[in-house]
Amino acid sequence: MVPHLVTALNGPIKELEQRILESLPAIERWFRLEWMEHTPPFYSSVDVRNAGFKLVPVDTNLFPGGFNNLNPDLLPLSVQAAMAAIEKICPEAKNLLLIPEKHTRNSFYLQHLQTLVRIFTQAGLNVRLGSLDEAVTEPTALALPDGGSLSVEPLVRKRGRLGLKDFDPCTILLNNDLSAGIPSVLEGLHEQYLLPPLHAGWTVRRKSRHFQAYEEVAKKFAKLLGMDPWLINPLTVGVQGLDFTEGQGLEALKDHVDQVLTKTRRKYKEYGIQEKPFAIVKPDAGTYGMGIMTVRDAKEMEELNRRCKNKMAVIKDGQPVHEVIVQEGVVTHERVNEAVAEPVVCMMDRYVVGGFYRVHADRAADENLNAPGASYVPLAFAQSTQLPRPGEAPGASAPNRFYMYGVIARLGMLAASYELEATDPDAEVYA
Template identity: 35%
Template sequence: MNDDEKDDLARLLSEHIRRQNPDCQWVHLYPESHSRNQAYVENVKAIQEIVISAGYKCTVGSPELADFDDLHGLSGPLVLNKTESIDDVLLVDGKQPDMILLNNDLSGGILPGISEMNVTPNPSMGWHLRRKSEHFEALEYYTNQMASLLDIDPWHLMADWFVSEDKCLDEDSCRIRLASEIDAFIGKIQSKYEALGINRKPVVFLKNDRGTYGLGILVLSEGKELLSLSNRKMKKLMYSKSGSKVENFLIQEGVPTAMRFNEHTVEPVVYLVDGQAASWFYRMNKKKSDQDNLNSPSSVFANRTDVDEILTARARNWHELVAELSMLAMGRELQLRSQNPLDGSELS
C-alpha cells in the first residue's frame, strides 16, 4: 500500500466504525492463531496501523495466543495484549474494548467472549455458517440487475457455477456421479464458448462449499480426472479447517486471465473497506497458465505501482465493479440469514 491508499483505507474504516459505534475510542483486533506465519502477522500489523491512523486505540490478541507476548512479522514484532474471556466477555489487559474487529474466519464457531459485544464484521458471516454457494446466489441477484443496466450478458460479470451436494468422495459411486455432473457442466460452458467464437477448451474449479483456505481447489478439464486423483490430492480436496466432513462441492467456471506482466500470469486482488474498493495488489505466477489457480507457493505479489499501468487501467473499473457487487452480495447474505437465523443454508 502507498500512503494515499492508507489514507483512503483509514478514512473508510473510520466512517464504518462511527456508523457502527459513534462513541468508539478503542478497537481490539481479534486475529487468527497463525503464530508462525510471518506474512499473516504482517497483514495484522498493517490492519492495526490503519486502525490507529483512523484515530482509534488499537490492541491485538486472543485467548488462544495468551502464551505469546509478541509474534514475528516480516518487518518486526507484533506486540500482543493480554486477552481473556471471562463470563462471556472479552477483556483486554483487564478492561473491555469498545469494539471487536474480527480478522478471524470463525471456521470453528463463535469465539468465546464476543457474543455480547460490539463486533464487526457480523459473526453470523463466519464460515461456521456461511457457504460459498450462498454468496454466489446473492451475487447473481445484483449481477443480473447490473447487467441489465449495462445491456450486457451477466456472464461477462460472473462465472457460471453449481453445487453438487452429498458427495462422499471416499466412495467410488460418489466420484462417478460428480464426474458426470462436471462433464455436463463443461459441455454447457463449451457451447457458450462456441456461440461467442471463443476457440479454447473450458476448465472448472472444484472446491469445498465451506471454508476459506483454498487447499482443496482442483482445476479440471474433464470429469474423468476426478476418478484418477492421487491420495494426496484427495486429502487436500477433503480438507476442512474446522475438521468437519466435506460433503458439498462448489463447481465454478474457470475464467482465463488476459493479464500478463514480465512473463508472469497476473490476477488482481482488491481490498475493500465499508463496501468500497480502496487498495489493490496483483498476484503473479510464472509457473501457472492463464487458466490455473494462481494461489500457489510459486506466486509472488506486486503493488499496483509495480505493474504496467496500461495493463491495469483497461480492466480496473470492471474489477472494481465486480468487487463492489460482491460487497452488496455479502450484505444480502447477512440480510437473508437474519430472516433465517437457525438455517443459513437457504438464501434463495
C-alpha cells in the same frame, strides 16, 4: 505496476469496458441506491479473473488478508474508509480489539496485521490484539520483518463482554474466518459490536449461497447496462453428500462438472471463443486456496488418484469436505514479469481502498494461484478507481481497467451483503 496482457482486450471485454465507462454515472447511482437498502461487509477482498472475453469475481473473502500488499501511498484511503465505517457503527468508539488467526507466526500475515493496526490507529482508535489461541496466556511479542513487534494478549471474558486485561473495547474486529467453528468466548456478547458477525464465518457461510446471491446481483447490473450477465458471472453449482476418502458422491460430482462444461461450451460457441472450457472444483466452505482442483473433462472425475482425493478431503484446521461448488473456470491472461497474475481488490465498508496482483510463476492460466509460491505486487489503485478516463479507447488505459476491477469487486461485495442478510439469525422474518 501494470500487467502485460497476453491477449488484446477485444470482443466482449472491450465492449464491456466501453459500456461501463459510458454508464459511469448510472453505475455509481445504482451502487448508492443499493447501499441505501443493504449494509456492506465491514471489510472484504475479491479475487478477480480477467479472461480477455470475460471479467468475473471467483472468491469473496470477508476476513481479508493481504492489506500489507496495498500500495503504501494509498493508506489515507483505507484510513478514511475506516473512519466512515466506524462512525456508522459506533461513533463514540475508543477501543478496538483485533482478533487474528490463531497461527500468527507467518511473517506476511504479521505484516498484514501491522497494517490493520496502523489503519485503525490513524482512524483514531486504541488498537490491541487478542488471541483465540489458548496457548497464549500472557502478552506475547511477535517479531516483525522490519524489526518491530506486535503484542498478542490472552482474551478476557467478563460476563457478557470480551476484552483484554485493563482493556474494554466497544468494537471487536475479527480477522479469523472461524473455519474451526465458533468459539464460545465470542457468543452472547452484550453491547459490543462484533465485526464481521459470527454468521460471516465458514461455520455458517457457503460459497454456493454467495454465488447464488452474486448471480442475482449480476442480472440486476447487466439489465442496467443492457448486456449478457454471463460476461460478469461464473456459472456455479453446489454439490453435497461427498466423501472423497470413501469415493462417495463422486458420480453426482462428475455429472455437475459435465453440466458446467456443457453450458460453458455453449457460451463459448455463441461468442466465438477458442479457449478450451474447464471447471474448478473447490470446497463450499473455507479459504486459503486449499482443496481446489482444475477439471478439463468430466471423465477425469473417474480417475482421481489417492493423492488427489486426500487433497480434496480435508482443508484448513483439518475440516472434512462434504460439500463443494463446481464453477466455470475463467482463465487469466494477465502477466506480471511473465508470471501468471490475477487482481485482488480490497475494500472497507463500501469503498475500494486498493488492491494487488497475486502472481505465481509455476501455475498455468487455468489454475488456482492462491498456493504456496505465490508473490504479490501492489496495484496503483489511487487514480484508477477514482478517476477513470472515459474519453480513452477501451483497453488503452490502466485506470479504466482498474475501474472495471473495482466495479466487479463491488458487485461481489454487494452479493456478500445479500448473503449475510439471508443468513442473519437475528433478522426478522415476515410471513
